[in-house]
Amino acid sequence: MNRRIRLRVFALGMIMVFVFLVLIIRTFWIQVISYDFYMERNIKTWARSEVLLAKRGTIYDRNHKPLALEASAYNLVVFPQEIEQLKQQSRVADGLHQITGKPLPELNDLISRTKQRQVEVRTEGWLMDYSKLDEFRTLFGKELDYGEWLHFPDYGVGLMKSSKRYYPYNQLAAHVLGYINKEGQAVSGIEGRFNEQLQGVNGKAAFLRDNRGNPIALASRSTTSPIDGKSVTLTIDIEVQRFVDEAMTRVMKQWQPARAMAVVMDPYSMEVLAMSSKPDFNPNRYWDISNIGALTNDTIHFGYEPGSTFKIVTLAAAIEENVFRPDDTFVSGSIKVPGNVIHDVKKDGWGTISYQQGLEKSSNVAFVKLGLEKLGKEKLYNYIDRFGFTHPTGIELSGEAAPLVRFERPSEVATATFGQGSVRVNTLQLAAAYASIANGGKWMQPSILKNDSAPNAQTERQVVSPATAREVTERLEQVILKGTGKPAIIDGYRVAGKTGTAQKPAKRGYKKGNWLISFVGYAPADNPKAVVAIVVDEPDLGGDFTLGGQVAMPAFRSIMLSTLQYMGIKPDPSLLPTNDEGSEPPVKINSKVEAKNTAVVGNYKSKPVKDSVQAIKDRRMHAVVLGKGTQVLEQYPQQGEELYEQQPVYLLTSKEKDIPLPSLAGLSLRDALTICQLLDRKATIIGEGYVVKQEESTAGEQRSVTLYLQAESYRNPQQGSTSSETLAPTKTENK
Numbered sequence: 001m002n003r004r005i006r007l008r009v010f011a012l013g014m015i016m017v018f019v020f021l022v023l024i025i026r027t028f029w030i031q032v033i034s035y036d037f038y039m040e041r042n043i044k045t046w047a048r049s050e051v052l053l054a055k056r057g058t059i060y061d062r063n064h065k066p067l068a069l070e071a072s073a074y075n076l077v078v079f080p081q082e083i084e085q086l087k088q089q090s091r092v093a094d095g096l097h098q099i100t101g102k103p104l105p106e107l108n109d110l111i112s113r114t115k116q117r118q119v120e121v122r123t124e125g126w127l128m129d130y131s132k133l134d135e136f137r138t139l140f141g142k143e144l145d146y147g148e149w150l151h152f153p154d155y156g157v158g159l160m161k162s163s164k165r166y167y168p169y170n171q172l173a174a175h176v177l178g179y180i181n182k183e184g185q186a187v188s189g190i191e192g193r194f195n196e197q198l199q200g201v202n203g204k205a206a207f208l209r210d211n212r213g214n215p216i217a218l219a220s221r222s223t224t225s226p227i228d229g230k231s232v233t234l235t236i237d238i239e240v241q242r243f244v245d246e247a248m249t250r251v252m253k254q255w256q257p258a259r260a261m262a263v264v265m266d267p268y269s270m271e272v273l274a275m276s277s278k279p280d281f282n283p284n285r286y287w288d289i290s291n292i293g294a295l296t297n298d299t300i301h302f303g304y305e306p307g308s309t310f311k312i313v314t315l316a317a318a319i320e321e322n323v324f325r326p327d328d329t330f331v332s333g334s335i336k337v338p339g340n341v342i343h344d345v346k347k348d349g350w351g352t353i354s355y356q357q358g359l360e361k362s363s364n365v366a367f368v369k370l371g372l373e374k375l376g377k378e379k380l381y382n383y384i385d386r387f388g389f390t391h392p393t394g395i396e397l398s399g400e401a402a403p404l405v406r407f408e409r410p411s412e413v414a415t416a417t418f419g420q421g422s423v424r425v426n427t428l429q430l431a432a433a434y435a436s437i438a439n440g441g442k443w444m445q446p447s448i449l450k451n452d453s454a455p456n457a458q459t460e461r462q463v464v465s466p467a468t469a470r471e472v473t474e475r476l477e478q479v480i481l482k483g484t485g486k487p488a489i490i491d492g493y494r495v496a497g498k499t500g501t502a503q504k505p506a507k508r509g510y511k512k513g514n515w516l517i518s519f520v521g522y523a524p525a526d527n528p529k530a531v532v533a534i535v536v537d538e539p540d541l542g543g544d545f546t547l548g549g550q551v552a553m554p555a556f557r558s559i560m561l562s563t564l565q566y567m568g569i570k571p572d573p574s575l576l577p578t579n580d581e582g583s584e585p586p587v588k589i590n591s592k593v594e595a596k597n598t599a600v601v602g603n604y605k606s607k608p609v610k611d612s613v614q615a616i617k618d619r620r621m622h623a624v625v626l627g628k629g630t631q632v633l634e635q636y637p638q639q640g641e642e643l644y645e646q647q648p649v650y651l652l653t654s655k656e657k658d659i660p661l662p663s664l665a666g667l668s669l670r671d672a673l674t675i676c677q678l679l680d681r682k683a684t685i686i687g688e689g690y691v692v693k694q695e696e697s698t699a700g701e702q703r704s705v706t707l708y709l710q711a712e713s714y715r716n717p718q719q720g721s722t723s724s725e726t727l728a729p730t731k732t733e734n735k
Contacts, residue, residue: 077119479496
């Protein structure tokens with residue numbers, strides 16, 4: 001009996017020894033021999049990574065005003081399993097529908113996906129404005145903040161912290177800027193063309209966590225820092241852009257055209273100061289449009305037969321080649337060319353008239369004689385090429401339409417002399433051609449980027465001699481004073497320009513009752529500061545093309561006058577009307593200046609603060625004093641800028657480092673960023689609208705401030721005051 005027990009005990013012991021031996025061998029095999037293999041598998045299981053997003057570069061206008069910048073946003077997610085456990089399906093669906101506008105059936109479908117732990121609510125819930133957080137709190141209660149995301153535990157809803165592109169001027173220059181869609185993709189404009197430069201390079205953080213998400217002690221962490229995108233500075237002046245937008249909005253409202261386009265250029269640098277294409281869109285809400293065509297920049301994309309504004313090419317070529325003799329005469333009305341009979345707008349003509357009269361009356365016959373008979377096909381084509389109409393302008397924007405010039409038959413040469421038939425151009429090309437005359441005969445590549453942002457090797461060529469350019473300007477002045485351009489007269493300024501009323505081509509011939517109206521001009525004619533091109537496609541003229549003069553020229557006049565005043569170009573007293581008895585009443589200027597009460601900023605630098613504040617008050621503007629000095633060191637806006645009454649003028653009276661940042665609550669983003677720039681603070685924007693809160697921080701010598709914005713249009717009560725104020729400082733946190 002005892003022997004049997006001992007055998008059993010011995011057998012059991014041997015089995016246990018064998019098992020332990022196997023375990024020891026196995027452990028040795030795993031821990032020593034196969035260590036690398038299993039460690040590699042574990043690291044793959046535990047490895048986590050996080051993308052460190054690079055900050056996208058800011059797009060500035062020529063005066064360093066931000067046109068596109070980064071702002072905080074939220075991405076909406078739901079947790080279907082939590083929602084089911086909480087039995088809040090209906091409440092969550094109704095609440096999210098109220099906040100995002102996403103259809104209820106789609107929300108119910110997302111919430112019902114209980115096999116998934118987390119579901120993204122795209123696209124309505126993606127990149128939502130920071131101010132939406134208050135709505136979520138109202139409907140879903142207090143959130144739990146986990147750093148990178150917020151959780152509403154009573155409803156199974158989450159908000160992932162993110163950032164989005166914000167355009168503080170909304171639709172202004174929208175086609176120039178382009179936009180970033182909700183997938184984070186750059187679309188069109190500067191955003192698309194220079195996406196690689198603006199977006200930077202994302203970084204990456206690699207670390208180890210166990211299956212429960214806890215960090216593994218002593219595990220190494222690898223981090224590759226992001227490289228922020230580079231900023232871009234444009235030639236656009238947002239104030240000039242505002243003048244253009246207001247004028248073109250009036251054109252759209254009054255004449256209901258298919259599209260309307262405008263360009264303002266500096267003729268000496270060929271820099272584009274403003275570019276507008278209507279209908280337009282708000283890049284903050286690019287999806288909120290009724291017509292997909294609103295996303296297209298027709299200023300460079302839409303090609304058309306320009307009509308009489310193209311006659312500047314024929315005129316300049318004829319003068320340069322010494323075949324334009326203004327006092328020579330011809331018989332107006334019609335002219336036969338091989339394969340066609342070409343008529344003036346007045347089919348029976350004006351009888352026998354001089355070529356100067358033909359220019360003033362915009363006679364097609366006069367230009368056929370100049371271009372086809374006196375210049376000839378080869379010379380005319382050569383000048384069309386030199387003026388930039390046979391190739392794209394090369395501006396730093398995508399989507400420019402390829403021009404068309406076809407000279408296969410004599411009739412095509414004839415119609416090209418007055419901008420119809422075999423010629424297709426875009427508005428920017430037209431503006432550049434007039435700028436070439438305005439600057440003394442040089443064609444240069446138009447640019448929308450400041451050279452210090454992205455150097456661009458401009459092509460430059462002398463199209464006509466300076467003497468020819470001066471004579472063309474004199475002839476175009478006569479068009480304004482005596483001819484078809486009278487509605488473009490601006491009291492106090494010499495204006496040169498040309499009207500255009502072009503028929504719209506059909507499959508065969510031309511459409512009846514459809515017209516393209518244009519006007520291109522520059523001022524002051526003796527020393528041009530700006531070229532303005534206006535093109536209006538298919539305005540509702542009620543079948544009466546003679547109304548064309550009321551479409552584009554009032555818009556030109558409004559934009560040009562506002563721009564010249566903004567630039568500080570004073571009117572010539574000798575050109576102002578005297579209103580003597582029997583004289584014609586002055587032309588009414590339909591401009592921003594008359595539409596709203598405005599004032600022009602004076603020069604307050606180096607002047608006593610007290611005197612400057614009083615001078616600003618006398619001009620019905622609002623002085624904001626920054627600092628405690630007795631003399632003005634810097635000001636914003638600068639001298640000559642035009643403001644609405646009671647808008648602020650900021651006076652810097654101490655060195656930036658000695659001035660604490662004042663409270664910015666209630667200010668628009670534009671005004672808040674102005675103060676931050678004056679006081680050398682780097683600003684981070686969270687939300688949209690007006691400033692409701694600010695948080696300062698200092699890291700070394702870099703002083704920063706985070707501005708929290710909300711869309712509600714409330715203002716600082718002091719902002720409307722006519723008295724001056726010294727803004728109160730805020731607390732600063734050192735880090």
